[in-house]
Amino acid sequence: MGPGKADLLERIADTGSISAAGRAMGMSYKRAWQLVEVMNAIFARPLVTSSRGGAAGGGAVLTDDGQRVLFLYRQLETRVAEAGADELAELTTLLRDMSDGK
C-alpha cells in the first residue's frame, strides 16, 4: 500500500467506478485496473469487487476489507504525521531554503 493506492481506493468508494477513479487521478483505465489487481492479489481477500457492463455500465465497490484497509491507511498517515511533526519541523529548518528556485 502507498498513497496512490489509498487515493485510488478512496475514489473508487466515491465514484463507484474504477475507470472514473483512475480518470480523477489522471491515470489510464489500464493503470487503474492494474493497481486494483495488485491490491486484490496482495491482500488475503479482494479490496475491490467490480461488475462489468449491464444497463448501469458496471460498477465497483470496496469490500469490507477494502474499507478497513483504507481506514487503517488513513489513520496510519494521520498518526505518523502527528508523531513525527516535531522532528520534521526541525529537519525542515535545517534544509537549504530552495523557495527561490535556486
Add this chain to the structure above:
Amino acid sequence: MGPGKADLLERIADTGSISAAGRAMGMSYKRAWQLVEVMNAIFARPLVTSSRGGAAGGGAVLTDDGQRVLFLYRQLETRVAEAGADELAELTTLLRDMSDGK
C-alpha cells in the same frame, strides 16, 4: 533523507571514513560520495566534512548539523513506528500470507 542516507551518516560517524562507511553498506566509493554530496547540498550547512590524503589517509566527520539530522531522523523513525504500530499490525493480518513463497 531516507534510510540509506541515515545509515550512511551513522557509519561515517562510526568509521570516520566515507569510503569505509560505503563499503560497510556494499556501496561503491563513488556512490557513497555522491550521497554525501547530495546531503551536503540539500541542507543549509554541510552534514559531513572530509579531508583527503595525509598520513592518516584523510577522514570524514559529521558536523553538528550532521549529528542533529541523524538524531532527528532516528527519533522520527522510532516515533513513527510506535505511532503506527497498531494499524500496521492490523494491515498485516489482512495481507495474503506469502510466507510459503507462493
